[in-house]
Amino acid sequence: MKITREVVDYVAELAHLALSESERTGMERDLNSILGYIDTLNELETTGVAPMAQVASRGTEAAGESLRADERRPSLGHGAAMGNAPQTDGTFFKVPKVIER
C-alpha cells in the first residue's frame, strides 16, 4: 500500500481539504486502487522521451505565436468583479484575520 492514513492527511493538508473520518478511510482505499492502475505506466520505457505538457507544443501551432499585443484595455469593472464576494467592505474582500498581534 502506497497511500497510508498519514499520506492521506498530508495530501489533504496540501490540498486545503478538511476531510471527515469516513472520507479519509474512503480516500485511502480509492487512491491505492487508482494508483495501482496508474502504475501500469511503468511497463513502458520512456527514457529520452520528451514530456508533453501541451498539444500546441507539438507543432500544431507554435507556442507564443498567438499571444495578443500587450496593450492597455478596459477590464471587468470593480463592481462586477466584487459582485460575487462572500464578504466585502465594498472595496476589498474580507477574510479572517491573517496576522495576530
Place this chain on the structure above:
Amino acid sequence: MIDLKSLTLESARTSVQEREITAAALAEAFYKEIESGDRDIHAFLTLSKERALAQAHGMDLIADRGDPLPPLGGVPVAIKDVMNTQGVRTTAGSRILESYIAPYDATAVARLEAAGAVILGKLNCDEFAMGSSNENSAYGAVRNPRDLERVPGGSSGGSAAAVAAGMAVATLGSDTGGSIRQPAAFCGVVGMMPTYGRVSRYGLIAFASSLDHIGPLTRTVKDAALMLKTIAGKDPMDATSAETPVPDYIAELEEPVRGLKVGIPKEYFAEGLAPEVRAAVEDAIQLLAKAGCEIVPISLPNTKYAIPTYYVVATAEASSNLARFDGVRYGLRANAGEAKTLKEMYKLTREQGFGPEVKRRIMLGTYVLSAGYYDAYYLKAQRVRTLLARDFDSAFQQVDAMVTPATPTTAFKLGEKNDDPLSMYLNDIYTVTADLVGIPGISVPCQRPSDPLPIGVQILGRHFDESTVLRLAHTIEYSRG
C-alpha cells in the same frame, strides 16, 4: 404545430424567418416542454427566460421587417453549466458555486448569441465536468430520455439529454476525456469535440487546461457543423485558441468521401467491447466502405495506457485549477463562526463545497504533483502522452481518419458503477486518447433498429481536419436514412 423534437438549426430558423412562428413563441414552446418533460429528466439547472425572451424579441423585429435573420436567428439552444453566462447563475454542477452569477459571457456563448441563438438556460452536468454518468452533479442526476432507469452519460449529460428529449435544438458541452462524445452516444445524438485550440475556452470553468474542449451536441451532423462554424476561431481572450482559419464546414460536408482512407485501430475492438456495440459500429464501417472509402486495419499500440495517463494529467491540472475555489472572491464561504483562521476558512469551505469525486481528483492530483512523486507520476505520464501522440502521428501517415466505437457499452443503469471509481473511469477508454493528443472526434448514432438503446460510432481526424470528420459522419448518418 411545430414538432420540437425534430427541429434542426436550419428548420427552426426558417420557421421564424418565414413567420410560421415567432422566436418568442418558439422559446415559450420550449419552456413549456421543459416544464413538463424535465421533471423526469432533470437536464436543466437554471432557466434564463428574461435573457432568452429579450433575444427572441430582437430576432422577431428583424424577421417582421422582412430582413434576413443571422445564421442561428431565433433558434433555442442551451449551455452546459460550466460556461459563464453573464447575469445568469453558473454552478459547474457544484455546491461551491451555488449562487455564483457570472459577470461575463464565455466567448462560445457570446458567439452563439451574436449569431442570433436564443439561450434557454443552463444544463446539468457532473460537478466541474468530472464524471461519466452525470451522477456527480451536486443538484442530482440526469436521466436518459431513451430509458429513465439509465444514465445519460457524462459529464455533459444534461447537454445530451436536452437535445434527445427535444428541450433544445442544440446545446454546448465540454469534453476533457470524452464528456461530449460519450453522453452523445448514450442519448442517441451527435456530439463533436473539435481540435484543441479550435474553440476559445474563455469563460469555461477550467477542469484540465491542456485537455478541455468546448463543442456542440446536436440532432444532425449538419447542425454540428453549423454550431462549430459559429463558435470556432481565434479569440484574443484565449491565448490557446488557434489562428488556423475556420473553413466552411457546411459546404465541405457534401464533398465525396470516395477514396478516403479510414483506419480501424484493432485496440479499440478488443476485450471489453459489448457485442451489440461492435456489430453496430461494424455496420457503420460497411456503410463507409460502400461509399468508396478504403478501410485500413491499423494499430495504436499504446492505447491501454491512455486512461492511466489521463488520470495523472487531468487530476494534476484539476488540483491546480480548483485551488481558486477558496471562499474569498466568489462562491460559497464556510460560516465565519467555525473558521478562526484564513487557512481553516479555506479548508472548511472546500470540504463543504466540493463533492466526493471532485475531492478524490484533487487529492490524486495533489499527490502526483507532490515532492518526491512528481517525476514518478506527473513527468512519467507526460512522457507517455508523447508516445500516445506518436501513435497517432504514424497512423495518420497511413490513413485520413479513424473509425471506432464511442463507448464500450450502451448506457448503464443509475447507481450501477457508483461504488468503484476505476470501473467508471474505464468508460472513457475509446474517447480519452483524442483529448490527450488534441485531435477532433465526433460520435454519431449507429444503432440497429432492433437495438433497444442508442449506440455511437466515433470518427477521429487529424488536427484541424474537422471537415473530414464531419464529412464521414454525415455519410454514415445519410446512408442510415
